[in-house]
Amino acid sequence: MKVLLIGGAGYVGSVLTEELLERGYSVKIFDRFYYGDKGIEKFRDRVEIIAGDMREMKPEILEEVGAVVNIGGLSNDPTAEYNPKANYEMNTLATKLSAELCKKAGVKRYVFASSCSIYDVGVKDEEKDIIFDETAKVSPKAAYSSSKYEAEKILLSMKDKDFSPVILRKGTIYGFSYRMRYDLVVNTFVKDALTKGYITPFYGGEMWRPLVDIRDVAKAYILCIEAEDEKVSGEIFNLVYRNFRISELALRVRSALKSIGIDIDIRPDYRYRGVRSYRVSGEKIKNRLGFIPAISVEESVIDMVEKIKKYNCMNFEDPVYYNIRWMRTLEKADQIIKITGKIF
Numbered sequence: 001m002k003v004l005l006i007g008g009a010g011y012v013g014s015v016l017t018e019e020l021l022e023r024g025y026s027v028k029i030f031d032r033f034y035y036g037d038k039g040i041e042k043f044r045d046r047v048e049i050i051a052g053d054m055r056e057m058k059p060e061i062l063e064e065v066g067a068v069v070n071i072g073g074l075s076n077d078p079t080a081e082y083n084p085k086a087n088y089e090m091n092t093l094a095t096k097l098s099a100e101l102c103k104k105a106g107v108k109r110y111v112f113a114s115s116c117s118i119y120d121v122g123v124k125d126e127e128k129d130i131i132f133d134e135t136a137k138v139s140p141k142a143a144y145s146s147s148k149y150e151a152e153k154i155l156l157s158m159k160d161k162d163f164s165p166v167i168l169r170k171g172t173i174y175g176f177s178y179r180m181r182y183d184l185v186v187n188t189f190v191k192d193a194l195t196k197g198y199i200t201p202f203y204g205g206e207m208w209r210p211l212v213d214i215r216d217v218a219k220a221y222i223l224c225i226e227a228e229d230e231k232v233s234g235e236i237f238n239l240v241y242r243n244f245r246i247s248e249l250a251l252r253v254r255s256a257l258k259s260i261g262i263d264i265d266i267r268p269d270y271r272y273r274g275v276r277s278y279r280v281s282g283e284k285i286k287n288r289l290g291f292i293p294a295i296s297v298e299e300s301v302i303d304m305v306e307k308i309k310k311y312n313c314m315n316f317e318d319p320v321y322y323n324i325r326w327m328r329t330l331e332k333a334d335q336i337i338k339i340t341g342k343i344f
């Protein structure tokens with residue numbers, strides 16, 4: 001079967017592409033290539049690639065496609081807040097467009113990348129600090145989480161006997177990808193450890209965060225593609241290895257690094273910076289699909305250190321590793337190109 005990955009050249013997409021190919025799937029990648037194509041360079045000759053904007057997706061893109069995974073769009077709070085209009089167009093409206101095209105083309109299974117940040121309750125209200133499952137009432141306010149939530153509602157309302165949307169609300173991801181990101185908490189800790197010799201949990205590390213390894217994420221997507229309709233159609237699944245306080249996470253990263261001979265300090269910053277905090281339950285995906293994320297933070301950190309050296313992702317100052325910095329850089333370049341016509 002051919003799987004279309006919308007946003008397939010991104011951090012998650014690169015790992016998912018590899019996992020799908022290993023399992024014998026054909027892969028078609030439709031991506032705007034904001035962060036270049038380093039993530040899928042290795043598989044270039046084994047995948048079909050279509051460069052384009054998901055806001056202008058055409059029916060032809062679904063030719064020969066048996067299932068769609070939508071992991072495209074703006075993928076964190078800072079980029080969503082930087083351009084809320086583009087964020088809404090990509091994360092919500094383009095999701096609707098692609099789902100409508102799927103329905104017309106008879107592509108039944110559609111898996112959507114949502115986020116546990118939909119559950120964010122902040123750190124100020126202890127009473128709200130509970131473990132949320134998929135039935136919890138949510139009212140996300142931030143541009144990113146509300147765009148995901150709106151998209152979820154649209155997709156679920158489109159469910160029928162010929163269209164099976166599945167929503168994966170993922171915790172914050174950690175781990176190595178050929179398209180690396182250092183703006184995700186564990187990956188940031190590793191980058192800081194290697195560049196500065198210390199890591200800094202904000203707000204004393206008091207906030208909670210559900211976390212999950214990128215290879216477990218890829219496996220969960222494949223399960224959602226393969227599962228019987230009765231189990232997944234119109235369903236929301238949280239995806240989490242464990243919920244951690246960021247302070248505990250810092251200790252775990254430090255001990256993992258120590259085990260490979262890297263000694264670092266933890267230097268908390270106690271200032272309040274409007275941090276996100278939430279805990280979620282991963283029971284539903286376990287009970288319904290038998291899926292239990294297995295890769296620990298420690299294992300992932302050790303693997304990450306080895307691979308960022310091996311695959312030459314050590315130029316930590318390159319803005320391409322940080323989505324918001326990269327978007328700003330692209331905008332600046334765009335303004336100059338509008339004047340000069342070209343760079344050289």
Ligand SMILES: NC(=O)c1ccc[n+]([C@@H]2O[C@H](COP(=O)([O-])OP(=O)(O)OC[C@H]3O[C@@H](n4cnc5c(N)ncnc54)[C@H](O)[C@@H]3O)[C@@H](O)[C@H]2O)c1
Nearest residue numbers: 007009010011012031032033034053054072073075113173
């Ligand atoms: N990384 C995480 O911790 C995390 C957690 C929860 C949910 N998610 C969601 O999972 C998905 C994948 O995240 P990621 O970390 O791989 O993000 P990413 O930013 O690395 O990848 C997103 C990809 O989508 C592409 N894209 C963006 N806008 C596009 C457009 N208009 N048209 C076509 N392609 C476009 C980008 O070029 C990029 O390749 C996103 O939807 C994100 O919101 C990520």
